[in-house]
Amino acid sequence: MQDNALKTTQHILLKNNLQLILRPARPEDAEPLLAFVEQIAGESENITFGPGEFGMSVEEERAFLRQVAMTPTSLYLIAEIDGEIAGTLTFSTGKRPRIQHAGEFGISILRKYWNLGIGSQLLAYLIAWAGRTTIIRKINLRVRVDNLAAIHLYEKFGFAHEGRISREFHIRGQFIDAYHMGLALDPSSETATAR
Template sequence: MQNNTFESVQHFELRDNLQLTLRPARPEDAGELLAFVEQIAGESENVTFGPGEFGMTEEEERTYLRQVAETPTSLYLVAEIAGEIAGTLTFSSGKRPRVRHVGEFGISIVRTYWNLGIGGRMLTYLIDWARQSGIIRKLNLRVRVDNQSAIHLYEKMGFVHEGRISREFYIRDQFIDAYHMGLEIDPLPGT
């Protein structure tokens, strides 16, 4: 059941008069999203893949985007600035009835737009979307233990530490641990 107060397309003004638009991804975004993924793979070691490792064709990405759009417990959020993709947030839940209320998300932002508040805006969107879904009751994430800015944001948004996962990443011949964090979601009244 949709809550009438949730807007799927949202607009914000950031520092330096930058205009941010948050919206669900569309199948026609496939090519641009794959270029975005390749760009962030080369800019950040906080993602689970490096340059050339993502491994999806444009048609596979288009199919995936259609599936996400048709699944009420999945979200692929695009953050745009000046018509270009500045960031994404993806969330998917379990498929079976016993686990479809819980899922994990990941956020990626182009380095040019780090520290402008885009991550916080996308997280707020996700939390509001989850509350109005009538289904999602728990948001989970994994974050490198040395990614202090992300950890600070998650804590500020109410996420709590639920554990530490050893050797979660292997980058440059070194293992890196991750924190598992979660946020319990209370539904909006009437959903």
């Protein structure tokens, strides 16, 4: 479909002079992506699974990546530094016409690449890409209430707090709430508005 042409590769120089490549994931990325996911699972408690819990085979991941590539309202973005997957962003909308305009995303970045601006670059790509589609008009996310760095990033990009979800995470015997945040996209341009 025509909107898939909007999924382009970008080259960005980070503040520490590292070259960042943002590109859509391809089916041949399945194996390194699963290794990345397993590493992230052991480095962060801000995601919805721990080590060994992701539960996808290489073939399942490859099929998923093929599906994302063919779906104009889905995005699987890879952030690479020196050939290594440094981070990812995934986004998908509902399938039915009444909910196809809105979707949710998640970002993961390897700990050694935190605080370099990769999250900002991934998020800027998502917002620009979504704004150019003819379908997506709302970007949603859920974030732990204690993940202050991520909340600050989302607020910087105009995401509004839309609610609090109690007991969203259960980690090491404790419940943790999450905020639901959203960004409305202006249909007449590539801009976003908080609502």
